[in-house]
Amino acid sequence: QQNVQQSPESLIVPEGARTSLNCTFSDSASQYFWWYRQHSGKAPKALMSIFSNGEKEEGRFTIHLNKASLHFSLHIRDSQPSDSALYLCAVSDTGGADRLTFGKGTQLIIQP
Amino acid sequence: DMKVTQMPRYLIKRMGENVLLECGQDMSHETMYWYRQDPGLGLQLIYISYDVDSNSEGDIPKGYRVSRKKREHFSLILDSAKTNQTSVYFCASSSDWGGNYAEQFFGPGTRLTVL
Numbered sequence: 230q231q232n233v234q235q236s237p238e239s240l241i242v243p244e245g246a247r248t249s250l251n252c253t254f255s256d257s258a259s260q261y262f263w264w265y266r267q268h269s270g271k272a273p274k275a276l277m278s279i280f281s282n283g284e285k286e287e288g289r290f291t292i293h294l295n296k297a298s299l300h301f302s303l304h305i306r307d308s309q310p311s312d313s314a315l316y317l318c319a320v321s322d323t324g325g326a327d328r329l330t331f332g333k334g335t336q337l338i339i340q341p
Numbered sequence: 342d343m344k345v346t347q348m349p350r351y352l353i354k355r356m357g358e359n360v361l362l363e364c365g366q367d368m369s370h371e372t373m374y375w376y377r378q379d380p381g382l383g384l385q386l387i388y389i390s391y392d393v394d395s396n397s398e399g400d401i402p403k404g405y406r407v408s409r410k411k412r413e414h415f416s417l418i419l420d421s422a423k424t425n426q427t428s429v430y431f432c433a434s435s436s437d438w439g440g441n442y443a444e445q446f447f448g449p450g451t452r453l454t455v456l
Contacts (some may be wrong), residue, residue, distance in 0.1 A: 272345075272431065272449050273445075275444045275445065278444070287405070304342065317383060321443075324454070327435055329386075329445065330400075331383045331384040333381060333382050333383040
């Protein structure tokens, strides 16, 4: 069974700083990798995804994926107070994109 | 407007009572999910449904059952609720049409308290 671990559990960074969140997984055959963001009291919402080794950038957000290292990460530049949320990484199970295993989350607080 | 809805949003039940949580989506998505979220545990998959009457157990199905008789509607049933089923329950739906690789769209959640 897929084992997904996130680090750190929580993080406080000043506004404008660069933030890095990490996720490791156990199944090297996994194909689909997601970051979801959940603001307090709200539903999780997909933020970004990546399906092949390398890097993908969307605005202030960048995902890095290294399948050989069983690791992917989310980097946020110029962090804003509105980025304060619970960040959940998720990895697909072998055999399909639709079944995900989620990590326990990183609670990110951006201090103005 | 793409939307996943959940009813009720808040529910208080006594131990041993039956619970029905309902979820709807207006996107014609084939796949629907039920998760529970507890502090420090992330999202745990209870059941996944691939279409009408095509349901599979997730990681924590014990104590739960589901029903999907229409593509747009998915129910979670707790027969004889237990106090350890107090949690926030999220429904989600997804489709791999158009190459979005099964992005899951979540409902607003139901906060269930079992006393």
